[in-house]
Amino acid sequence: MGRAPCCDKDNVKKGPWSPEEDAELKAYIEQHGTGGNWIALPHKIGLKRCGKSCRLRWLNYLRPNIKHGGFTEEEDQIICSLYISIGSRWSIMAAQLPGRTDNDIKNYWNTRLKKRLLGKGTLRRSDREPSESLSVSAIERMQLLQLQGSQSSHLTFYNNPVLWPKHHVPVSHAAATTLDVLSGVQSPALDFHSPSGASSGELQDLVGCQLPDLSCYSDIYSFQEANNLTTENHSMIIQEYEIGLI
DNA sequence: AAGAGAAGCAACCGCCAGAAG
DNA sequence: TCTTCTGGCGGTTGCTTCTCT
Incomplete structure:
Protein backbone atom coordinates (compact mmCIF):
# COMPACT_ATOMS: atom_id res chain seq x y z
CA MET A 1 0.00 0.00 0.00
CA GLY A 2 1.02 3.59 -0.53
CA ARG A 3 4.42 4.81 -1.55
CA ALA A 4 7.97 4.35 -0.40
CA PRO A 5 9.19 6.49 2.52
CA CYS A 6 10.32 9.94 1.46
CA CYS A 7 13.78 9.86 3.06
CA ASP A 8 15.92 8.08 5.61
CA LYS A 9 15.78 10.53 8.47
CA ASP A 10 18.91 9.10 10.08
CA ASN A 11 20.95 9.75 6.97
CA VAL A 12 19.93 13.30 6.12
CA LYS A 13 21.95 16.34 7.07
CA LYS A 14 20.28 19.05 9.12
CA GLY A 15 21.20 22.61 9.97
CA PRO A 16 22.51 25.47 7.86
CA TRP A 17 23.21 24.91 4.19
CA SER A 18 26.78 25.20 2.95
CA PRO A 19 27.62 27.29 -0.14
CA GLU A 20 28.49 24.04 -1.94
CA GLU A 21 25.08 22.53 -1.22
CA ASP A 22 23.40 25.75 -2.33
CA ALA A 23 25.37 25.75 -5.56
CA GLU A 24 24.55 22.11 -6.32
CA LEU A 25 20.85 22.55 -5.66
CA LYS A 26 20.63 25.78 -7.61
CA ALA A 27 22.55 24.45 -10.59
CA TYR A 28 20.47 21.30 -10.78
CA ILE A 29 17.10 23.06 -10.59
CA GLU A 30 18.12 25.72 -13.08
CA GLN A 31 19.17 23.04 -15.50
CA HIS A 32 16.56 20.32 -14.94
CA GLY A 33 13.79 21.90 -12.91
CA THR A 34 12.34 20.20 -9.87
CA GLY A 35 10.77 17.40 -11.89
CA GLY A 36 7.64 17.83 -9.83
CA ASN A 37 9.06 15.69 -7.07
CA TRP A 38 11.01 17.33 -4.28
CA ILE A 39 11.51 14.10 -2.39
CA ALA A 40 13.41 12.52 -5.28
CA LEU A 41 15.47 15.64 -5.96
CA PRO A 42 18.22 15.25 -3.32
CA HIS A 43 18.84 11.67 -4.44
CA LYS A 44 19.26 12.79 -8.04
CA ILE A 45 21.67 15.54 -7.04
CA GLY A 46 23.49 13.47 -4.45
CA LEU A 47 22.64 15.76 -1.56
CA LYS A 48 22.21 14.32 1.91
CA ARG A 49 19.16 16.47 2.52
CA CYS A 50 15.47 15.84 2.94
CA GLY A 51 13.36 16.83 -0.06
CA LYS A 52 11.34 19.15 2.09
CA SER A 53 14.50 20.90 3.19
CA CYS A 54 15.56 21.33 -0.45
CA ARG A 55 12.18 22.78 -1.32
CA LEU A 56 12.36 25.25 1.54
CA ARG A 57 15.91 26.27 0.70
CA TRP A 58 15.02 26.86 -2.93
CA LEU A 59 11.80 28.76 -2.24
CA ASN A 60 13.15 30.91 0.58
CA TYR A 61 16.68 31.56 -0.51
CA LEU A 62 17.92 30.28 -3.85
CA ARG A 63 14.97 31.08 -6.11
CA PRO A 64 15.65 33.96 -8.52
CA ASN A 65 14.42 37.49 -7.74
CA ILE A 66 14.19 36.93 -4.00
CA LYS A 67 14.43 40.08 -1.92
CA HIS A 68 15.79 39.91 1.61
CA PRO A 130 -6.47 27.46 27.21
CA SER A 131 -10.23 27.71 27.05
CA GLU A 132 -10.23 31.06 25.27
CA SER A 133 -11.47 30.55 21.76
CA LEU A 134 -10.04 33.63 20.07
CA SER A 135 -6.60 33.05 18.68
CA VAL A 136 -3.68 35.33 19.47
CA SER A 137 -3.75 36.30 15.82
CA ALA A 138 -7.41 37.30 16.04
CA ILE A 139 -6.80 39.44 19.11
CA GLU A 140 -3.82 41.13 17.49
CA PRO A 161 -8.69 46.50 -3.98
CA VAL A 162 -4.95 46.42 -4.61
CA LEU A 163 -4.58 44.82 -1.22
CA TRP A 164 -7.10 42.10 -1.83
CA PRO A 165 -5.72 38.59 -2.16
CA LYS A 166 -6.03 37.12 -5.61
CA HIS A 167 -8.84 34.79 -4.59
CA HIS A 168 -10.76 37.64 -2.99
CA VAL A 169 -14.36 37.86 -4.11
CA PRO A 170 -15.85 41.30 -3.46
CA VAL A 171 -18.97 41.28 -1.36
CA SER A 172 -21.97 42.79 -3.08
CA HIS A 173 -22.59 46.39 -2.20
CA ALA A 174 -26.13 45.58 -1.12
CA ALA A 175 -24.95 42.88 1.23
CA ALA A 176 -22.25 45.05 2.74
CA THR A 177 -24.59 47.98 3.18
CA THR A 178 -27.25 45.83 4.75
CA LEU A 179 -24.75 44.28 7.10
CA ASP A 180 -23.52 47.73 8.06
CA VAL A 181 -27.05 48.77 8.85
CA LEU A 182 -27.77 45.59 10.75
CA SER A 183 -24.64 45.81 12.82
CA GLY A 184 -25.21 49.47 13.56
CA VAL A 185 -28.93 49.44 14.29
CA GLN A 186 -28.99 46.14 16.15
CA SER A 187 -32.38 45.04 14.97
CA PRO A 188 -34.36 43.47 17.81
CA ALA A 189 -34.94 40.47 15.59
CA LEU A 190 -31.27 39.68 15.60
CA ASP A 191 -29.17 38.95 18.61
CA PHE A 192 -25.59 39.23 17.43
CA HIS A 193 -24.21 38.57 20.88
CA SER A 194 -25.58 35.10 21.23
CA PRO A 195 -24.58 31.97 19.36
CA SER A 196 -28.25 31.14 19.34
CA GLY A 197 -29.16 34.47 17.76
CA ALA A 198 -30.06 35.11 14.15
CA SER A 199 -29.77 32.19 11.83
CA SER A 200 -27.95 32.52 8.56
CA GLY A 201 -31.29 31.96 6.86
CA GLU A 202 -32.85 34.98 8.55
CA LEU A 203 -29.93 37.17 7.60
CA GLN A 204 -29.89 35.70 4.14
CA ASP A 205 -33.45 36.86 3.64
CA LEU A 206 -32.57 40.33 4.84
CA VAL A 207 -29.34 40.65 2.92
CA GLY A 208 -30.44 38.89 -0.22
CA CYS A 209 -27.46 36.60 -0.55
CA GLN A 210 -26.20 33.41 0.99
CA LEU A 211 -24.51 33.78 4.36
CA PRO A 212 -22.79 31.25 6.58
CA ASP A 213 -23.94 30.21 10.02
CA LEU A 214 -23.42 33.19 12.30
CA SER A 215 -22.92 31.24 15.48
CA CYS A 216 -19.18 31.48 15.05
CA TYR A 217 -19.35 35.23 15.49
CA SER A 218 -20.22 35.17 19.15
CA ASP A 219 -16.64 35.53 20.35
CA ILE A 220 -15.77 38.23 17.85
CA TYR A 221 -18.81 40.26 18.78
CA SER A 222 -18.19 39.83 22.47
CA PHE A 223 -14.62 40.90 21.97
CA GLN A 224 -15.69 43.83 19.83
CA GLU A 225 -18.10 45.00 22.49
CA ALA A 226 -15.54 44.62 25.25
CA ASN A 227 -13.03 46.65 23.29
CA ASN A 228 -15.33 49.31 21.85
CA LEU A 229 -14.61 48.46 18.25
CA THR A 230 -16.63 50.33 15.67
CA THR A 231 -19.60 48.97 13.77
CA GLU A 232 -17.60 49.48 10.60
CA ASN A 233 -15.07 46.95 11.84
CA HIS A 234 -17.96 44.81 12.92
CA SER A 235 -19.39 44.49 9.43
CA MET A 236 -15.97 44.12 7.91
CA ILE A 237 -15.44 41.00 9.97
CA ILE A 238 -18.72 39.56 8.70
CA GLN A 239 -17.68 40.32 5.13
CA GLU A 240 -14.33 38.63 5.62
CA TYR A 241 -16.00 35.56 6.99
CA GLU A 242 -18.49 35.55 4.15
CA ILE A 243 -15.75 35.43 1.54
CA GLY A 244 -13.90 32.77 3.43
CA LEU A 245 -10.96 34.75 4.74
CA ILE A 246 -11.66 34.01 8.38
C1' DA B 1 36.65 44.47 26.88
C1' DA B 2 33.49 41.11 28.36
C1' DG B 3 29.21 39.15 29.57
C1' DA B 4 24.11 39.11 29.39
C1' DG B 5 20.08 39.72 27.19
C1' DA B 6 17.49 40.98 23.06
C1' DA B 7 16.70 40.78 18.30
C1' DG B 8 16.95 38.71 13.76
C1' DC B 9 16.54 35.00 10.86
C1' DA B 10 17.24 30.32 8.76
C1' DA B 11 15.61 26.01 9.22
C1' DC B 12 12.98 22.38 11.36
C1' DC B 13 8.56 20.37 13.05
C1' DG B 14 4.11 18.79 12.71
C1' DC B 15 -0.34 19.12 10.77
C1' DC B 16 -3.55 18.88 6.86
C1' DA B 17 -5.60 18.17 2.22
C1' DG B 18 -5.15 15.93 -1.82
C1' DA B 19 -2.81 12.49 -4.63
C1' DA B 20 -1.00 8.04 -5.51
C1' DG B 21 -0.72 3.18 -5.16
C1' DT C 1 -11.95 2.07 -0.60
C1' DC C 2 -8.22 2.30 2.33
C1' DT C 3 -3.56 3.44 3.51
C1' DT C 4 0.38 6.06 2.98
C1' DC C 5 3.02 9.74 0.88
C1' DT C 6 3.76 14.49 -0.95
C1' DG C 7 3.50 19.26 -1.06
C1' DG C 8 2.34 23.16 1.28
C1' DC C 9 1.60 25.76 5.19
C1' DG C 10 1.97 28.14 9.84
C1' DG C 11 4.22 27.71 14.24
C1' DT C 12 8.31 27.18 16.70
C1' DT C 13 13.12 26.54 17.75
C1' DG C 14 17.75 27.56 18.20
C1' DC C 15 21.89 29.64 16.38
C1' DT C 16 24.10 34.00 15.23
C1' DT C 17 24.57 38.80 15.60
C1' DC C 18 23.73 43.03 17.80
C1' DT C 19 23.16 46.17 21.70
C1' DC C 20 23.46 47.47 26.25
C1' DT C 21 25.63 47.69 30.72
Whole structure:
Protein backbone atom coordinates (compact mmCIF):
# COMPACT_ATOMS: atom_id res chain seq x y z
CA MET A 1 0.00 0.00 0.00
CA GLY A 2 1.02 3.59 -0.53
CA ARG A 3 4.42 4.81 -1.55
CA ALA A 4 7.97 4.35 -0.40
CA PRO A 5 9.19 6.49 2.52
CA CYS A 6 10.32 9.94 1.46
CA CYS A 7 13.78 9.86 3.06
CA ASP A 8 15.92 8.08 5.61
CA LYS A 9 15.78 10.53 8.47
CA ASP A 10 18.91 9.10 10.08
CA ASN A 11 20.95 9.75 6.97
CA VAL A 12 19.93 13.30 6.12
CA LYS A 13 21.95 16.34 7.07
CA LYS A 14 20.28 19.05 9.12
CA GLY A 15 21.20 22.61 9.97
CA PRO A 16 22.51 25.47 7.86
CA TRP A 17 23.21 24.91 4.19
CA SER A 18 26.78 25.20 2.95
CA PRO A 19 27.62 27.29 -0.14
CA GLU A 20 28.49 24.04 -1.94
CA GLU A 21 25.08 22.53 -1.22
CA ASP A 22 23.40 25.75 -2.33
CA ALA A 23 25.37 25.75 -5.56
CA GLU A 24 24.55 22.11 -6.32
CA LEU A 25 20.85 22.55 -5.66
CA LYS A 26 20.63 25.78 -7.61
CA ALA A 27 22.55 24.45 -10.59
CA TYR A 28 20.47 21.30 -10.78
CA ILE A 29 17.10 23.06 -10.59
CA GLU A 30 18.12 25.72 -13.08
CA GLN A 31 19.17 23.04 -15.50
CA HIS A 32 16.56 20.32 -14.94
CA GLY A 33 13.79 21.90 -12.91
CA THR A 34 12.34 20.20 -9.87
CA GLY A 35 10.77 17.40 -11.89
CA GLY A 36 7.64 17.83 -9.83
CA ASN A 37 9.06 15.69 -7.07
CA TRP A 38 11.01 17.33 -4.28
CA ILE A 39 11.51 14.10 -2.39
CA ALA A 40 13.41 12.52 -5.28
CA LEU A 41 15.47 15.64 -5.96
CA PRO A 42 18.22 15.25 -3.32
CA HIS A 43 18.84 11.67 -4.44
CA LYS A 44 19.26 12.79 -8.04
CA ILE A 45 21.67 15.54 -7.04
CA GLY A 46 23.49 13.47 -4.45
CA LEU A 47 22.64 15.76 -1.56
CA LYS A 48 22.21 14.32 1.91
CA ARG A 49 19.16 16.47 2.52
CA CYS A 50 15.47 15.84 2.94
CA GLY A 51 13.36 16.83 -0.06
CA LYS A 52 11.34 19.15 2.09
CA SER A 53 14.50 20.90 3.19
CA CYS A 54 15.56 21.33 -0.45
CA ARG A 55 12.18 22.78 -1.32
CA LEU A 56 12.36 25.25 1.54
CA ARG A 57 15.91 26.27 0.70
CA TRP A 58 15.02 26.86 -2.93
CA LEU A 59 11.80 28.76 -2.24
CA ASN A 60 13.15 30.91 0.58
CA TYR A 61 16.68 31.56 -0.51
CA LEU A 62 17.92 30.28 -3.85
CA ARG A 63 14.97 31.08 -6.11
CA PRO A 64 15.65 33.96 -8.52
CA ASN A 65 14.42 37.49 -7.74
CA ILE A 66 14.19 36.93 -4.00
CA LYS A 67 14.43 40.08 -1.92
CA HIS A 68 15.79 39.91 1.61
CA GLY A 69 15.27 42.58 4.25
CA GLY A 70 14.75 46.24 3.48
CA PHE A 71 10.96 46.21 3.63
CA THR A 72 9.52 49.46 2.32
CA GLU A 73 6.86 51.60 3.94
CA GLU A 74 4.42 50.47 1.27
CA GLU A 75 5.17 46.82 1.97
CA ASP A 76 4.69 47.48 5.69
CA GLN A 77 1.25 48.88 4.97
CA ILE A 78 0.29 45.98 2.75
CA ILE A 79 1.42 43.44 5.32
CA CYS A 80 -0.42 45.26 8.07
CA SER A 81 -3.62 45.50 6.05
CA LEU A 82 -3.48 41.88 5.00
CA TYR A 83 -2.78 40.75 8.54
CA ILE A 84 -5.86 42.61 9.71
CA SER A 85 -7.97 41.06 7.00
CA ILE A 86 -6.68 37.51 6.68
CA GLY A 87 -4.53 36.91 9.74
CA SER A 88 -1.38 34.84 9.60
CA ARG A 89 -1.73 33.56 6.06
CA TRP A 90 1.82 34.31 5.10
CA SER A 91 1.74 32.54 1.76
CA ILE A 92 -1.17 34.71 0.59
CA MET A 93 0.70 37.80 1.71
CA ALA A 94 3.80 36.61 -0.13
CA ALA A 95 1.73 36.28 -3.30
CA GLN A 96 0.89 39.99 -3.01
CA LEU A 97 4.51 41.03 -2.49
CA PRO A 98 6.72 40.03 -5.43
CA GLY A 99 10.11 38.78 -4.37
CA ARG A 100 9.09 38.23 -0.78
CA THR A 101 8.75 34.79 0.76
CA ASP A 102 6.20 33.71 3.31
CA ASN A 103 9.02 32.95 5.74
CA ASP A 104 10.49 36.41 5.33
CA ILE A 105 7.15 38.10 5.87
CA LYS A 106 6.44 35.92 8.88
CA ASN A 107 9.82 36.73 10.44
CA TYR A 108 9.45 40.40 9.64
CA TRP A 109 6.02 40.52 11.21
CA ASN A 110 6.96 38.56 14.31
CA THR A 111 10.21 40.35 15.02
CA ARG A 112 9.58 43.92 13.92
CA LEU A 113 6.23 45.00 12.54
CA LYS A 114 4.15 43.55 15.36
CA LYS A 115 6.26 45.25 17.99
CA ARG A 116 6.27 48.51 16.10
CA LEU A 117 2.51 48.55 15.57
CA LEU A 118 1.23 46.96 18.74
CA GLY A 119 4.01 47.79 21.14
CA LYS A 120 5.50 45.45 23.70
CA GLY A 121 2.23 44.77 25.43
CA THR A 122 0.92 42.33 22.84
CA LEU A 123 -0.63 39.11 23.96
CA ARG A 124 1.45 36.01 24.05
CA ARG A 125 0.08 32.50 23.87
CA SER A 126 1.19 31.83 27.42
CA ASP A 127 -0.79 34.84 28.66
CA ARG A 128 -4.07 33.26 27.73
CA GLU A 129 -6.32 30.67 29.25
CA PRO A 130 -6.47 27.46 27.21
CA SER A 131 -10.23 27.71 27.05
CA GLU A 132 -10.23 31.06 25.27
CA SER A 133 -11.47 30.55 21.76
CA LEU A 134 -10.04 33.63 20.07
CA SER A 135 -6.60 33.05 18.68
CA VAL A 136 -3.68 35.33 19.47
CA SER A 137 -3.75 36.30 15.82
CA ALA A 138 -7.41 37.30 16.04
CA ILE A 139 -6.80 39.44 19.11
CA GLU A 140 -3.82 41.13 17.49
CA ARG A 141 -5.97 41.86 14.47
CA MET A 142 -8.59 43.45 16.71
CA GLN A 143 -5.89 45.58 18.33
CA LEU A 144 -4.69 46.67 14.89
CA LEU A 145 -8.24 47.50 13.85
CA GLN A 146 -8.54 49.73 16.88
CA LEU A 147 -5.26 51.45 16.06
CA GLN A 148 -6.27 51.79 12.46
CA GLY A 149 -9.60 53.30 13.41
CA SER A 150 -7.96 55.88 15.63
CA GLN A 151 -5.44 56.86 12.98
CA SER A 152 -5.72 57.28 9.23
CA SER A 153 -8.04 55.37 6.93
CA HIS A 154 -5.56 54.57 4.18
CA LEU A 155 -4.82 51.16 5.62
CA THR A 156 -8.38 49.99 5.27
CA PHE A 157 -8.33 46.72 3.44
CA TYR A 158 -11.81 47.08 2.00
CA ASN A 159 -11.06 50.54 0.67
CA ASN A 160 -8.19 49.32 -1.44
CA PRO A 161 -8.69 46.50 -3.98
CA VAL A 162 -4.95 46.42 -4.61
CA LEU A 163 -4.58 44.82 -1.22
CA TRP A 164 -7.10 42.10 -1.83
CA PRO A 165 -5.72 38.59 -2.16
CA LYS A 166 -6.03 37.12 -5.61
CA HIS A 167 -8.84 34.79 -4.59
CA HIS A 168 -10.76 37.64 -2.99
CA VAL A 169 -14.36 37.86 -4.11
CA PRO A 170 -15.85 41.30 -3.46
CA VAL A 171 -18.97 41.28 -1.36
CA SER A 172 -21.97 42.79 -3.08
CA HIS A 173 -22.59 46.39 -2.20
CA ALA A 174 -26.13 45.58 -1.12
CA ALA A 175 -24.95 42.88 1.23
CA ALA A 176 -22.25 45.05 2.74
CA THR A 177 -24.59 47.98 3.18
CA THR A 178 -27.25 45.83 4.75
CA LEU A 179 -24.75 44.28 7.10
CA ASP A 180 -23.52 47.73 8.06
CA VAL A 181 -27.05 48.77 8.85
CA LEU A 182 -27.77 45.59 10.75
CA SER A 183 -24.64 45.81 12.82
CA GLY A 184 -25.21 49.47 13.56
CA VAL A 185 -28.93 49.44 14.29
CA GLN A 186 -28.99 46.14 16.15
CA SER A 187 -32.38 45.04 14.97
CA PRO A 188 -34.36 43.47 17.81
CA ALA A 189 -34.94 40.47 15.59
CA LEU A 190 -31.27 39.68 15.60
CA ASP A 191 -29.17 38.95 18.61
CA PHE A 192 -25.59 39.23 17.43
CA HIS A 193 -24.21 38.57 20.88
CA SER A 194 -25.58 35.10 21.23
CA PRO A 195 -24.58 31.97 19.36
CA SER A 196 -28.25 31.14 19.34
CA GLY A 197 -29.16 34.47 17.76
CA ALA A 198 -30.06 35.11 14.15
CA SER A 199 -29.77 32.19 11.83
CA SER A 200 -27.95 32.52 8.56
CA GLY A 201 -31.29 31.96 6.86
CA GLU A 202 -32.85 34.98 8.55
CA LEU A 203 -29.93 37.17 7.60
CA GLN A 204 -29.89 35.70 4.14
CA ASP A 205 -33.45 36.86 3.64
CA LEU A 206 -32.57 40.33 4.84
CA VAL A 207 -29.34 40.65 2.92
CA GLY A 208 -30.44 38.89 -0.22
CA CYS A 209 -27.46 36.60 -0.55
CA GLN A 210 -26.20 33.41 0.99
CA LEU A 211 -24.51 33.78 4.36
CA PRO A 212 -22.79 31.25 6.58
CA ASP A 213 -23.94 30.21 10.02
CA LEU A 214 -23.42 33.19 12.30
CA SER A 215 -22.92 31.24 15.48
CA CYS A 216 -19.18 31.48 15.05
CA TYR A 217 -19.35 35.23 15.49
CA SER A 218 -20.22 35.17 19.15
CA ASP A 219 -16.64 35.53 20.35
CA ILE A 220 -15.77 38.23 17.85
CA TYR A 221 -18.81 40.26 18.78
CA SER A 222 -18.19 39.83 22.47
CA PHE A 223 -14.62 40.90 21.97
CA GLN A 224 -15.69 43.83 19.83
CA GLU A 225 -18.10 45.00 22.49
CA ALA A 226 -15.54 44.62 25.25
CA ASN A 227 -13.03 46.65 23.29
CA ASN A 228 -15.33 49.31 21.85
CA LEU A 229 -14.61 48.46 18.25
CA THR A 230 -16.63 50.33 15.67
CA THR A 231 -19.60 48.97 13.77
CA GLU A 232 -17.60 49.48 10.60
CA ASN A 233 -15.07 46.95 11.84
CA HIS A 234 -17.96 44.81 12.92
CA SER A 235 -19.39 44.49 9.43
CA MET A 236 -15.97 44.12 7.91
CA ILE A 237 -15.44 41.00 9.97
CA ILE A 238 -18.72 39.56 8.70
CA GLN A 239 -17.68 40.32 5.13
CA GLU A 240 -14.33 38.63 5.62
CA TYR A 241 -16.00 35.56 6.99
CA GLU A 242 -18.49 35.55 4.15
CA ILE A 243 -15.75 35.43 1.54
CA GLY A 244 -13.90 32.77 3.43
CA LEU A 245 -10.96 34.75 4.74
CA ILE A 246 -11.66 34.01 8.38
C1' DA B 1 36.65 44.47 26.88
C1' DA B 2 33.49 41.11 28.36
C1' DG B 3 29.21 39.15 29.57
C1' DA B 4 24.11 39.11 29.39
C1' DG B 5 20.08 39.72 27.19
C1' DA B 6 17.49 40.98 23.06
C1' DA B 7 16.70 40.78 18.30
C1' DG B 8 16.95 38.71 13.76
C1' DC B 9 16.54 35.00 10.86
C1' DA B 10 17.24 30.32 8.76
C1' DA B 11 15.61 26.01 9.22
C1' DC B 12 12.98 22.38 11.36
C1' DC B 13 8.56 20.37 13.05
C1' DG B 14 4.11 18.79 12.71
C1' DC B 15 -0.34 19.12 10.77
C1' DC B 16 -3.55 18.88 6.86
C1' DA B 17 -5.60 18.17 2.22
C1' DG B 18 -5.15 15.93 -1.82
C1' DA B 19 -2.81 12.49 -4.63
C1' DA B 20 -1.00 8.04 -5.51
C1' DG B 21 -0.72 3.18 -5.16
C1' DT C 1 -11.95 2.07 -0.60
C1' DC C 2 -8.22 2.30 2.33
C1' DT C 3 -3.56 3.44 3.51
C1' DT C 4 0.38 6.06 2.98
C1' DC C 5 3.02 9.74 0.88
C1' DT C 6 3.76 14.49 -0.95
C1' DG C 7 3.50 19.26 -1.06
C1' DG C 8 2.34 23.16 1.28
C1' DC C 9 1.60 25.76 5.19
C1' DG C 10 1.97 28.14 9.84
C1' DG C 11 4.22 27.71 14.24
C1' DT C 12 8.31 27.18 16.70
C1' DT C 13 13.12 26.54 17.75
C1' DG C 14 17.75 27.56 18.20
C1' DC C 15 21.89 29.64 16.38
C1' DT C 16 24.10 34.00 15.23
C1' DT C 17 24.57 38.80 15.60
C1' DC C 18 23.73 43.03 17.80
C1' DT C 19 23.16 46.17 21.70
C1' DC C 20 23.46 47.47 26.25
C1' DT C 21 25.63 47.69 30.72
